[in-house]
Amino acid sequence: MPLAVIEASPDLAIELDVPNREYNPGETITGRVLRRSHVVSSEALVSIKLYGRTKVRVDYTTNSGNGSQHHTVRTRFDLLGSGPAFNRTIFKGPIHIPPDGSRAESWPFSLSLPTGPVNPQTIREGAKKKQKYSFLPIDPAEQITSHQLPFTFYSKVGSFWANGIEGYVEYVLQAEFFEQHTSRFSSTPSAKKTASAVLPVTIRPPPIPPLLPHEWSLNRFIKRQGVRTQRLIPAFAEGDVELSFKQKTLKLFHSSKVPKYSFDVLVLSPGVIQLGSVDPVPFRVAAVPKFGAADETSEEVRELERSPMVNVVSLKLVVKARTEVKVNSMWVADRFIDRTDKFFEWSWNWKEGEEGMALPVWDRGLAAGAAGAVGVDYGDEKKGKKEKKEKKGEKEGLGGGGGGSSSAAVVGPEGEPPARDIGAEMELRFNPMELVYKGGTAKMTALLYPDFTTYNIRRTHELKWEMVLSVAKETVKVSNSHLVRFVAPWT
CATH class of the missing domain: 2.60.40 (Immunoglobulin-like)
Structure with missing residues (x-):
């Protein structure tokens, strides 16, 4: 064929x-x-x-x-x-x-x-049998004439x-x-x-007007992180200050005597991306200090005038395309008609001191406000995973990008913590054949189509991101994946 x-x-x-x-x-x-x-x-x-x-x-x-x-x-x-x-x-x-x-x-x-199929008689021939092999309804004929x-x-x-x-x-x-x-x-x-x-x-797909800010359908992901190191204390913060053998040993065995800093990593990533958009893809990252009694942050860190700085060391984006098909055979097992293919991967590494790496630092007043708030929850990771499973089947609708954690209110200026929009700063834009970023382009290995569903083919996409963060010369890794819906360009 x-x-x-x-x-x-x-x-x-x-x-x-x-x-x-x-x-x-x-x-x-x-x-x-x-x-x-x-x-x-x-x-x-x-x-x-x-x-x-x-x-x-x-x-x-x-x-x-x-x-x-x-x-x-x-x-x-x-x-x-x-x-x-x-x-x-x-x-x-x-x-x-x-x-x-x-x-x-x-x-x-x-x-x-x-503007739509004009052959309903042939499409719905034997509709009761063929409906099993179509993602779209084909009976009665009125259903077909309304399809795109x-x-x-x-x-x-x-x-x-x-x-x-x-x-x-x-x-x-x-x-x-x-x-x-x-x-x-x-x-x-x-x-x-x-x-x-x-x-x-x-x-080509019919053009879609440029997305409004709320139509990016940002996915909210949050995960608790923590680091233990003496370098959280200003006296040892400089890189040329050597730790003693005893201090290195305590750090190696994660002793409770070693200062600890707990913080939540909050990431807002797009659930909908418009190909060829003039606006950059939003990708916002915040580090939210956790100074409550049960947050395990050491007292000597809580007493600091400012929260420790969290830096983004690297960012990786992976796009996977999922192709589902239907065929007129009851003998084909499910594993043969649903395939996911990774066809794009992009990585960026910041060098120490480069602009665009450091996340906003919370001052003591803002951190105290976050710690003293009653009933504030930045999201439950287990709940987020459950929601991700529930949304895995969502393929249709502009906001079909699922996954991520709870979208509970976040204390901070205008209801959100201070964040850095890496996507805007790096000017990330997806085109059908490439990712454009500040200073370069990354080619796709295949054409990036908008999500769509027709009679025997359904195409959806998944976005995976992975970040390495540095705090007091210690690194932590966070990652997440969720459904993302690509939509057609405006022109």
């Missing part, structure tokens, strides 16, 4: 008025069919048609007592049908193109794209022998040239196809 590729020759070719243009649903495709090679015919016919389809192929291997067996299953949905709106005769009559090619023939065409026309898409995960999944949505122009033909077995002339041409066209 290969993707359609360009087929053109002097016998027949298709050209668009605007080459390589991408179309929105509802727009009109205009172009021409050309013939340059010699032909003489008293009656010729040229047709042009546009077809769209979404196809899936699953390859998998099963093992039995007789060895392993390879299986292939497929499913497809035709989106446009073969009606006159998408299958037209653009020329009929005599034709003469001289052998020297001094004159070519050109026939213009115009085909309007719908899916954009051009291609994904392949795995291989022929390694339980591979291949799925795509394609739209193709096909032109055919017929000549009058008389068979020696019949005196009645008939039409004979003597040339054809193929040109795939790209349908």
Whole structure:
């Protein structure tokens, strides 16, 4: 079930008025069919048609007592049908193109794209049976006509022998040239196809207005961290002050005599990302001191005038794409139709002293306010994990990015602790083929599509981040992953 590729020759070719243009649903495709090679015919016919389809192929291997067996299953949905709106005769009559090619023939065409599937009869044929193999409702027919026309898409995960999944949505122009033909077995002339041409066209997702600040659907993650080291005390804070053997031993065995600083790491990461956005992706990080009686922060640290500084040493972002498909076979196990593929990873390391590394420092008054607040909870990690599992199945809706911890109120200026927006400072922006950041770009290994669901294909994404933080020359690592919804650009 290969993707359609360009087929053109002097016998027949298709050209668009605007080459390589991408179309929105509802727009009109205009172009021409050309013939340059010699032909003489008293009656010729040229047709042009546009077809769209979404196809899936699953390859998998099963093992039995007789060895392993390879299986292939497929499913497809035709989106446009073969009606006159998408299958037209653009020329009929005599034709003469001289052998020297001094004159070519050109026939213009115009085909309007719908905003949704217009082939409900074929799509819902045997609906009661086929509904099992469709993510979208296909019965009754009114359901189908309200669906959005899916954009051009291609994904392949795995291989022929390694339980591979291949799925795509394609739209193709096909032109055919017929000549009058008389068979020696019949005196009645008939039409004979003597040339054809193929040109795939790209349908892009409908544009979405720029996201408003609340539409980033920030995921709130919080985790308690702590470090034990004598360097929390100003007398040992400088790097050239050597610790004694006894101090190093106490630190090695995490003795309670070694000062400890407890703090919560609060991360606000995007649950929705717009491709090609002019606004940078928000990624806000705060370190919230924990000075309560049960927070294990040592008394000598609580008595400091200012909270210890927390620095971001490194940041890593990983994007994973999850492709789910449905095929018309009850014998395909679930493990063969759901694959997650990591196709992008980006890391950044700050050098000590670089701008953009240090998180805001809480002063004593603000820290005391946080410690003295009654009923304040920055989130429960176990509860966050439970919420993540519950939201794992959420694939639809603008705020579909799930996961993260409780969004309880946070004490601080304007209801939040002072944070640093690393995403804004580094000017992080996702484009379909790259991540743009301040000073460079990182290429994707595959095209980053918006999330979508069509009849037999569903595409979702997961964002994983990992940070290393430094406190008094000690490091801690925090990480989290959650669903993130990529949406189409505005233009």
